[in-house]
Amino acid sequence: METGMISATTAATTTTNKTATAKNALDKDGFLKLLVAQLKNQDPTGAGQDPNQMVQQLTSFSSLEQSQQTNTLLTGLQTQTAGLFQAQTAGLVGKTVKVDGSGFNLKSGQATMNLELASAANVTVTVRDATGNVVATLPQGHLNRGASTLAWDGKDASGTPLPDGAYKVEVSATGDDGKAVSFRTSLTLKVDAVTFKDNGIYLASGGNIFSLADVLEITA
Template identity: 35%
Template sequence: MVDAVTTATATDRTTAGRTAMATNFETFLSLLTAQLKNQDPLSPVDSNQFTSQLTQMSGVEQQLLTNDLLTSLLSAQQSGGLSGAANYIGKDTTAAWSAMKLDGGQATWSYELAADAATADLEVLDGGGRVVWSGPAPDRTEGTHDFTWDGKTSAGGQLADGGVYTLKVTAKTGADETIDSQTLIRGRITGVELYNGEPYLTVGNSILPLSTVIALQERATTTTPVGTA
């Protein structure tokens, strides 16, 4: 893993650095050639100085080769990340993520409560962080529950498909103490993509980072009993 910068950023910087060094390398060769051609026959270039210049030239060339190797390693890392994430396709997942696209007039999330709640409220927020819908949670008991939003605002208007929304849950005890809760995305993984070198999974109408996955399981298959003659 590259922690300080993303793989894509590192690759861009490496490419830019190589271009700059290659230009300097060519300029260095041109200057050195011109120096040798135009040196005073009665006062040739000092051998020690000439050796030093050749050493510098070799160092620049080695730097270029090292950068090429680094670029190859970064590309391999990206490919490996995508290949590894592809192994999750077809599995059922649970992710601690809340961004969901409204599609077909609905968006479905799950929410988890750490304990039974006296009150539990849900809020749907748009991309600007504004609350477009709010209401009581359909289930206030401890555990994980599903919630499907029909795309309507609290005022009754219908929002168009394509917008990305997030769900926020707030739960409290009878003593008005906050209960731990979180929003989840649950469903089947149908695809993987790379964004800035990080693998993302497609789950329903959501695209979420692989790092947000908290559970995976094989998708259940239904078998039809074979009848006897």
């Protein structure tokens, strides 16, 4: 059923594109035919003829031809650039990247997340499961300004190991004056695959999908 639906959609899209292309070609050809016919049937030296108008018509013909050639060249360059960029992006497979975001991807009792503080702060991390229930509260104590790595052993408040998977994280950071301190969180992941879809590029890592635009850092 799914294949049939895709084929029908593709056929309808192809028909629409052919119709649009045919209409555009007819408009262009019609303009050229009318212009050429007019040039053939007028004498620029005859009475009542305006030489300036003749020059303008010839200029229009030349400009149209140049625009068509330019559009063809730009389309070709765009296709080549997109293919080259995709090939380069495929080289990210196996690389380690730092991605904008938050959360713990628990695996075999280990999970980490990066935290960057604008200034020194007292930090507490709250961990929630997929249903939103709090499974652990992790006081981090007083952390200095700059980058830190938050680690979790995958155990809940009673010390029971939790299953592997993705867990949501909430960070609370307050200064010694009790005011909130701004921070940024990120994840360090290894790229398993690169996907091209919806006119975008996405990276996959351990079942997680994220946009190439979210990548903050790439390492070997």
